[in-house]
Amino acid sequence: KLTLMKRKLLLLWTFLLCFAAGVSAQGSEVFNKISSLDELTDGEYLIVGKDERAMGAIPSGKTYYSAVEITATNDKITNVGNAIVWTIKKVDGKYIISAHGSYVASKGSSNAAQAVASESSASKHTATYDASKGTFKLTDNLQTDRMLQYNANKDQWRFAYYLAKSNQNDLMLYKKATGTAPAVSKPTIEGISPFYQSTTVTLACETTAAAIYY
Helix, strand or coil, X not given: XXXXXXXXXXXXXXXXXXXXXXXXXXXXXXXXXXXXXHHCCCEEEEEECCCCXXXXXXXXXXXXXXXXXXXCECCEEECCCHHHCEEEEEEXXXXXXXXXXXXXXXXXXCCCEEEECCCCHHHEEEEEEECCCCEEEEEECCXXXXXXXXXXXXXXXXXXXXXCCCCCECEEEEEECXXXXXXXXXXXXXXXXCCCCCCCCEEXXXXXXXXXXC
């Protein structure tokens, strides 16, 4: 039995070495804060509330979109997953917000939001920018007294449509930078082989902020 266990451990270590030789590292995607309507062009965005919470892009099944904690440094956000990335595009002078095959829309006269399956007048918004606050107002196309905003009240962190006269918060937009991805160094793996009881394996990459998948 002991011999069999040793053999299994050695086989596992050999597999890890072979697999690690083929792993790849991925450079960080960068989202830059925009500060004008001219910058609000078709692309991928993070929709962010005032206390560094981003609007979740996956419908929660509730009447609002969840708030996901993020970190912004020097008006940049990096290392995000597609669970908070939105596509914004302009159609006939209005803005449409979508992700994962659904579109953001208001829900009648209530403080709510919903994911709809198709692009329509109900999923369009007008946009204005307040330079004094550094925020965007995204007003519903049909319910023009309601805007997509962030609720910063404790334990109520969420994104939904609220009346313009409400005390909720307008939004900051971070747009994904376009261009060639940065070069990434080949990952390395270090450890002791063979081993019989336990060992430490170290995966590393010289490229700053690179992610190693294994």
